[in-house]
Amino acid sequence: MILPDVLNQQLTGDTSLLLTLRLPAGLFWFRGHFPTSPILPGVTQVNWVMIYAEEILGMKKAFAGMEVVKFQRPLLPEETVDLQIDWLKEKHRLVFRYSVGDAVASSGKITL
Secondary structure, three states: OOEEEEEEEEEOOOOOHHHHEEOOOOHHHHHOOOOOOOOOOOOHHHHHHHHHHHHOOOOOOOOEEEEEEEEOOOOOOOOEEEEEEEEHHHOOOEEHHHHHHEEEEEEEEEEE
16 A cells, blocks of 8 residues: 555645545555554655645645655654645745644655
């Protein structure tokens, strides 16, 4: 299994998306990262932002870089997380934030 379970999806206009995701322990990304204490890799979190922006927001733009990326809290197997994605068209940026409850787990800006 490559993608998490999408429990809820909310679109706000054409440029904002809020997803509630469940991270099953059987996700491919947890294997070997790390064997005794699995966490979701940061590169996977960024990749999911790109996937959902393309699939749901219709973004067909290429990745050009990242800015202000912060990984503040690990995302663990079986957690439920919220993923907020906002498309800033005039700046050619996707702004994202993963959170667990009120705690921000990671955030950043992807330039397209």
